[in-house]
Structure formats: C-alpha cells, structure tokens
Amino acid sequence: GQNIDQPTEMTATEGAIVQINCTYQTSGFNGLFWYQQHAGEAPTFLSYNVLDGLEEKGRFSSFLSRSKGYSYLLLKELQMKDSASYLCAVTDSNYQLIWGAGTKLIIKP
C-alpha cells in the first residue's frame, strides 16, 4: 500500500527552529510537496522536491532523500503566524497525489 507518515503534532517556541519529518512508501515517485494549511482554509504550496538535497526558500527549507524515502521541512525564525498544519504529499507514478495526515505545529511565545 501507499503510506505517508509524519508526526501528528509538534510544539516550538517563537524565534526558534523546527524540523518536521516525513517518510513515505509509494508506488513510484514523481516529487514531494509540502503544503501549509491554516484551520478552515485550503492548503497552500510551500515547496517541491524531486531531486535529492536541500531546497531553500526564505525561512523555509525542504530536504529530500529518495533512497531513504524521507523528507523534512525546516522552519527557521518561527513566527506566531506559522502555527498551522503542515502536509507532506507525494506524487506517485501516475501523478496521483498521496497525502500525509499533516503535522499540527503549535508556536508558543
């Protein structure tokens, strides 16, 4: 079966750094996405990785290791507005998007 695992909830402090991990087992791989979702709103695109390595975009970075079926999202200089769910999603060989359950990130002052 196809499966994406990520922690259910994480807590971090404003101004700190947090790393959200994601592991996946899918039939084929055509890329991994991270989306941010605030409660009651649609997911919004954060990052896309298809090759191994680190992609940096401002305060957010995403890492991929295809051989390990592993990715992480790194958030630096955390702000209160970063409190949200972070969804890991993988496109399989049919370009079907397989979603993780999301990691709820709680930022404390």
Place this chain on the structure above:
Amino acid sequence: EPEVTQTPSHQVTQMGQEVILRCVPISNHLYFYWYRQILGQKVEFLVSFYNNEISEKSEIFDDQFSVERPDGSNFTLKIRSTKLEDSAMYFCASREGGRDTGELFFGEGSRLTVL
C-alpha cells in the same frame, strides 16, 4: 495571478437534498480534482478528471457523487442525496499537466454542512 475559484463558500442543506459545488479551474490547466476534508481529519482524494472524463476515483466517490465539466470553464461536483457524514470542506484543485511539476493549485474550498 490566476487562481482556482469555488462557489459557494458555505452551504447548509438538509439530509437527502442534492448539492452542487462549483469550481472554475485555472484556464490553461488540464487536470482537475476534488478533495474533501472532514473537520480535524486529513485531506481525502475524491476524483480526478482529464480530457472530459474521470481518470481516477476513490472509494469515497460512490454513486451519490458525480462530476461534470458542462462548459469550458466550470467543473462541478454533485452529491445527489446528502448524508450527515458528507459534512466537510470540499476543495477543488487543478494542475497544468504536460511537463509540469505536478503542483496542485487549490481553490479556497466550499464548506458543506448537512443537517
């Protein structure tokens, strides 16, 4: 910037009633999707649509559901006889296709409340 638009933003309906949720995907996109998210739960795939036909559907997408692209711009999801458990946020998404990254562009969602 092009965006996916959905209407209505919120609909309240009685159990057993028919509901139509509407979406206007980004104009040059070729693949269209409906997802739903029950409050507090994960995003669930319902159906994908390409070249005027369903390309894939999930177990959730039973005979009560149907999709249609009645013209060149709209993409609709119909629920024939709503049940209480159909209460959820319904998200439409579109993808460019071809040699794109596979990134989905989401609409802001339609909240369906079934009483």
